[in-house]
Amino acid sequence: MSRMLPLTLKDVAVRRRGKRLLGPVNLTLHPEGLTMIVGPNGSGKTTLLRVMHGVERLSDGSATWAVAEEEARHRQAYVFQTPIMLRRTVADNLRYPLQLIATPRAEIETRVNHWARRIGLEARMGLQATRLSGGEKQKLALARALIRKPDVLFLDEPCANLDGASTRDIESILQTALAEKTRIIMTTHDLGQARRLAGDALFMLHGVVHERGPASDFFSAPQTAELQAFFRGDIIA
Amino acid sequence: MNDILEGLVSAFWLVVTFDPDLMQISLRSLQVSLSALVIASAIALPLGTFLAIRRFRYRRLTISLLNALMGLPPVVVGLIVYILLSRSGPFGVLGLLFTPTAMIIAQVIIITPLIASITHQAMRELWAEYHDLLISLNTSGWQRIKTLIWDGRRNLLTASLAGFGRAIGEVGAIMIVGGNIDNATRVLTTAIALETGKGDFALALALGFVLIALAIGINVSIHWLSRTEREGRW
Numbered sequence: 001m002s003r004m005l006p007l008t009l010k011d012v013a014v015r016r017r018g019k020r021l022l023g024p025v026n027l028t029l030h031p032e033g034l035t036m037i038v039g040p041n042g043s044g045k046t047t048l049l050r051v052m053h054g055v056e057r058l059s060d061g062s063a064t065w066a067v068a069e070e071e072a073r074h075r076q077a078y079v080f081q082t083p084i085m086l087r088r089t090v091a092d093n094l095r096y097p098l099q100l101i102a103t104p105r106a107e108i109e110t111r112v113n114h115w116a117r118r119i120g121l122e123a124r125m126g127l128q129a130t131r132l133s134g135g136e137k138q139k140l141a142l143a144r145a146l147i148r149k150p151d152v153l154f155l156d157e158p159c160a161n162l163d164g165a166s167t168r169d170i171e172s173i174l175q176t177a178l179a180e181k182t183r184i185i186m187t188t189h190d191l192g193q194a195r196r197l198a199g200d201a202l203f204m205l206h207g208v209v210h211e212r213g214p215a216s217d218f219f220s221a222p223q224t225a226e227l228q229a230f231f232r233g234d235i236i237a
Numbered sequence: 238m239n240d241i242l243e244g245l246v247s248a249f250w251l252v253v254t255f256d257p258d259l260m261q262i263s264l265r266s267l268q269v270s271l272s273a274l275v276i277a278s279a280i281a282l283p284l285g286t287f288l289a290i291r292r293f294r295y296r297r298l299t300i301s302l303l304n305a306l307m308g309l310p311p312v313v314v315g316l317i318v319y320i321l322l323s324r325s326g327p328f329g330v331l332g333l334l335f336t337p338t339a340m341i342i343a344q345v346i347i348i349t350p351l352i353a354s355i356t357h358q359a360m361r362e363l364w365a366e367y368h369d370l371l372i373s374l375n376t377s378g379w380q381r382i383k384t385l386i387w388d389g390r391r392n393l394l395t396a397s398l399a400g401f402g403r404a405i406g407e408v409g410a411i412m413i414v415g416g417n418i419d420n421a422t423r424v425l426t427t428a429i430a431l432e433t434g435k436g437d438f439a440l441a442l443a444l445g446f447v448l449i450a451l452a453i454g455i456n457v458s459i460h461w462l463s464r465t466e467r468e469g470r471w
Contacts, residue, residue, distance in 0.1 A: 053373065055373060074375060080369055086367070096374075097374055100380055
């Protein structure tokens with residue numbers, strides 16, 4: 001369990017060019033488990049995730065961790081919807097986050113080898129990362145995010161456009177991370193995945209948190225008409 | 238046509254007999270332009286990268302200025318460096334006028350904007366690609382510049398080679414500040430200008446072919462050394 005949490009969002013709003021993308025959001029994230037964020041496109045899922053990660057400029061309100069800002073920045077990682085590959089080899093992509101924080105070389109190699117095995121790319125470590133397939137890139141991005149052993153991990157649709165096998169691999173890595181007490185906050189469009197992984201869940205609509213609850217209630221007994229419609233597969237305008 | 242053929246023949250003989258004048262002139266050309274290239278790259282590569290990733294007040298102005306400076310007329314640069322370095326100028330005491338150092342200074346001024354501008358173009362694209370990741374990984378400004386320079390090194394090589402091409406073929410500025418003095422500041426381009434003026438087309442052409450061969454040779458060997466365009470490296 002991390003002493004970074006709880007994370008408190010207070011009256012958070014993000015506006016760009018006069019358009020409200022998010023807010024007002026008031027939210028407290030508790031120290032353990034996996035929080036799943038669901039909602040239609042453009043409902044503010046990604047913006048909310050970026051606000052929590054501290055890479056989105058706030059128009060209003062505040063996001064505060066239980067520790068100082070600088071320390072919090074060091075202890076979290078983010079996996080983007082489209083994996084960003086450094087134009088380097090697979091191994092160098094894995095080494096990079098550790099090199100940034102001046103990790104001893106032996107320690108770097110141990111962890112790189114561990115993760116190479118974990119994501120099944122140990123035979124392709126010398127390959128340029130940009131040449132990997134979509135699923136391999138996403139797994140590499142996930143390994144690169146976890147290699148610093150972050151306390152908090154954000155994932156933005158990590159399994160979008162991936163097939164069953166890759167999705168299963170990624171979910172298994174996430175389960176292991178959860179068991180090791182990594183706090184995970186992720187978005188998904190895959191309701192099956194949401195049910196499989198979520199400890200608690202948020203439903204975003206029009207830039208605000210429309211409904212929230214522990215996974216058991218959230219999925220079996222949604223309270224609001226909009227969330228019920230969303231689960232039925234209706235198109236929510 | 239006859240002139241070109243004669244030029245080729247005499248170029249061939251000048252090269253195979255290791256003509257001492259030719260060797261000296263060619264080496265000086267290389268020395269001046271490579272020195273200018275190294276100095277200009279040391280300034281322009283970090284500058285172009287910095288301009289690509291940093292937002293500051295006069296950034297747009299700086300970039301348009303840089304792009305405008307790419308077209309600096311070498312003769313004017315030569316003239317200004319001449320005035321600055323001449324006996325009565327502010328740096329006259331250094332006694333640099335009509336030395337290879339003066340020629341290097343002029344060429345650095347000519348090619349730095351070119352290299353910086355191409356660097357900025359290339360780095361802007363790479364930065365757009367890397368931006369979110371590098372912010373997310375909590376990198377420092379210096380770490381970002383290092384990462385971009387390293388991962389964009391092929392593009393930077395192109396930028397530097399463009400600068401080298403401009404330097405080695407440049408004649409206006411180095412003619413003015415170097416003075417085309419035999420055994421001291423004569424280089425391939427100024428020698429060509431001189432021989433053409435004297436009507437010795439064969440020698441001028443021969444020097445011209447050597448110059449072209451030199452430029453191609455440098456480009457090819459740098460590409461070969463850096464292993465660009467090889468399977469598995471990109």
